[in-house]
Amino acid sequence: MKSKIITLLLLNVTLLAFGQANIMDCVVKNSDLPPPDGVVYSSDPNLYLYGDPLVFNVFYWQVRDPNGGFGGQEFSQTKVLENIAYLNKFFNQYNIFFKYRGYDGFDTPANLPLYELTYDEELEQWVCEDTGQLDPNGYGFIDRCQYSQFGSWVESQGYKVSNAINIYVPYGSQFGGASFGSKVILKIDKLTDSVVFHELAHSFGLAHTRSNMELYSSERATRDPNGPFYYNADTAADGLVQTAAHDVFYDRVCGDGNDPACYPTINSEACSVDQYSMETDYDGRYTKPHIAWGDVVNLMSSAYLCTENYFFPAQVNKMRSYIENSYTLQGLMTDVAALYEPYAGIYTDGTPQVATGSPLFQPGFDYQFLNCYPDGGYPLPSDYYDTSFIYTDGGFWWYGFSKDIDPSNYYTIRHKDRYAIRIEQIEQQPRKCWNTGQGAIGGTLVKFNDGVLNTNVTIQPQDSTAINNPQFINNLQPGLYNVIKTYQSGETQENIVQKNNN
Ligand SMILES: [Zn+2]
Known part of the structure; x- marks a missing residue:
């Protein structure tokens, strides 16, 4: 049965x-x-x-x-x-x-x-x-x-x-x-x-912009609160005046809006419909599609797959208001500091690092990892709110990742020892300086014999004691050098130094 x-x-x-x-x-x-x-x-x-x-x-x-x-x-x-x-x-x-x-x-x-x-x-x-x-x-x-x-x-x-x-x-x-x-x-x-x-x-509480889905949410086309047709844009469908009353599009030259053969072709590149397209509101009143109101491009309309869909500001402000007033949604949230925490990998406070085990960060942001100091000042990453560390911006002393990084490279988004994290989508202030102070395991001193950056150089390998000596650069004779430090992670750091007589 x-x-x-x-x-x-x-x-x-x-x-x-x-x-x-x-x-x-x-x-x-x-x-x-x-x-x-x-x-x-x-x-x-x-x-x-x-x-x-x-x-x-x-x-x-x-x-x-x-x-x-x-x-x-x-x-x-x-x-x-x-x-x-x-x-x-x-x-x-x-x-x-x-x-x-x-x-x-x-x-x-x-x-x-x-x-x-x-x-x-x-x-x-x-x-x-x-x-x-x-x-x-x-x-x-x-x-x-x-x-x-x-x-x-x-x-x-x-x-x-x-x-x-x-x-x-x-x-x-x-x-x-x-x-x-x-x-x-x-x-x-x-x-x-x-x-x-x-x-x-x-x-996040946003409804469809459709005009005819259900009785209580049937929206009329008019946007004139004092017009001859009953105005209900603020109380019907998605309750947003900024979005049009939207039903289905059809080609009025072809025939009736109920005939699926007359549905127009959506131009997904331009997020538009052809010139003969009309749409109907709850009362069957025909209107031209409101491209400016995002009938096609609006993610909460019938959601054509445009090359670029988006929300309108009123929709965003409604979502955010709903989130901020929803006890349930508040319980699903965390703070910005959480975005500076790895999802895998661990921080160690002085034991040797290997490049494959360092902390991993989620893709989708533009990251800059910037050299931070003092050496040994942060055996574990500094607190999110502690921005007292020193960092270098630009030059040789950073590495980064694009928000559009290929999935095959997700595993490379790692926080390395001696770096702080900048997430450009959030702020310019880097956070979480990690500097175990282990120092370099060795290095190389390259002297440019002509005093300019060319290939006439003298190369001297350095052991860890020499390269980590805080006076290493002070003790150099006048000239142009590249001081190259090599770390346990396998990476190297280069520092071009112009040493003068004084
Ligand atoms: Zn939906």
Whole structure:
């Protein structure tokens, strides 16, 4: 006997039936989210640019099938670090940051019912029908009938880190992404897709801009509070006046807006639609797409895959306000100091360092590691708030990494002895000077015999006693030198010295 779950799915029939405009296929409904709060959010970006940085912990879970399989796909720490980098590279412009807290994984139950999503003509609803069979994929492949059960199941199993955003990564899903507050589902091939930003925005209280999704959130096109048509931009859909009432686009030369054959081609390069495109609001009133209001480019619209999607300032200010007032979200956050802590590797306070074991930092920021002193002053890294150390800026005495570093090089983002960390996305002040004072294990003195930088040189090897002598440079005869120190990590430090007579 078949049982039906009539569900809270409330799937938009048009969207599901035609798949139009639904490349991302987010399963979140505006009615799952806090209703519009009537606040008119500022569209001033300075509010968030000069606000406090907001930093979230993120933990990942690999979601496998009942036999431990992952659909033949690869899952690795590098994969989830790609997501952390992707999140930071986008959200940092809004003064929101993400701290990687690790990953784990689990097999899912073998006895889950296998549902089929069908349209019930009598009920005029999409329903989940129990086929009476068992789902061989468990939650490894999550379908539209399973995602809310999955959310409850992980809670019951303890597959959740309480102080972090938990990102669950199955190998497949019948949708692009899902968000339930602190829990987000993103299949493995969506980890670096703009659906990531869209789902996180749901977690941060942002709704779709769609005009016709559900009754309470049906938005009308007018932006004139005193106009002839009922104005509800501040209380419908996403509750934001800055974003347009958005439904579906269609080509008015082709025909009716309900005919999927008339949906226009989206220009994903320009994030635009063609000149014949119209859209409709809740009342079926036709309007030209509001490109300036981000109908296409807006991440919370139907989310076309533009080359560049973004949020509007009012959306960002609403998200940040929601975060700052949410007790639940506050519990998932950490402070900026956490971004200066490694996710792997250890600091040692004087035992020999090897390059492969030094502390590792997450990708997605522009890092500069700057030489810092005094030698031996910080056998373990200085406190985040202690900026009394000396550092050199530029020259030979630094190394760095781009936020766009290739995943194959993530393992090279390391904090080496004698360096402090600058994260350019946060501030210019370097932090966490680490200088064990072990000194160099040896070195070389290169004298430029002509007093200029050329190849006429005399080279003298130096032992550790000589090269570490604080008077080493003072004791040099007048001339031009390159003092090269070699450290246990294998790296070298070069210092061009012009020694004068005085
Ligand atoms: Zn969504």
